[in-house]
Amino acid sequence: SQQGEEDPQALSIQEGENATMNCSYKTSINNLQWYRQNSGRGLVHLILIRSNEREKHSGRLRVTLDTSKKSSSLLITASRAADTASYFCATDFKGDTGNQFYFGTGTSLTVIP
């Protein structure tokens, strides 16, 4: 499987704390993206980091990418109860039959008010 894996599978923190989740993948990639999924809803795009970038910020989000280790991390600072959701990394890479997107298994984040 080309699927990536997020770590941890589940994370529970207090409001105001930082949340860090990690993603590992298996093949060389063009880009890596992070998505958020609220319970019972579709996924929503958060941030993209290209393979030639090492760090990117967007508001309270900070993403790092280490292509040598085939891993990425997503940091959410000063978490809020509304950040409670599942977070997925997605990679796009050139497979045998063309470019494809693959998603990781997700991290379920619970922020306790």
Place this chain on the structure above:
Amino acid sequence: NAGVTQTPKFQVLKTGQSMTLQCAQDMNHEYMSWYRQDPGMGLRLIHYSVGAGITDQGEVPNGYNVSRSTTEDFPLRLLSAAPSQTSVYFCASSPYPGSGNTIYFGEGSWLTVV
């Protein structure tokens, strides 16, 4: 601008029945795909298409058929439903992967096969 629209939202099928999950996008995206999401398994790619008339298999294609006769529509067909196909299905679209384009998702279709 509706984005990605999936229908139906909920469906219960009996084993052996067939059905089609509809997906339409109005963003003129080349790339469309179907994923299934199961607890603890993340999203797994079923089939994808890089343009009208072009489809290919993802990770878990068995039991599913697709076609792409127009840019807008990408239906997923279950030919003979099995309980193992009970899942949440998401359709997604994007400009062509590899260029850092965002993937847009539908709201999901909850399918139960009894």
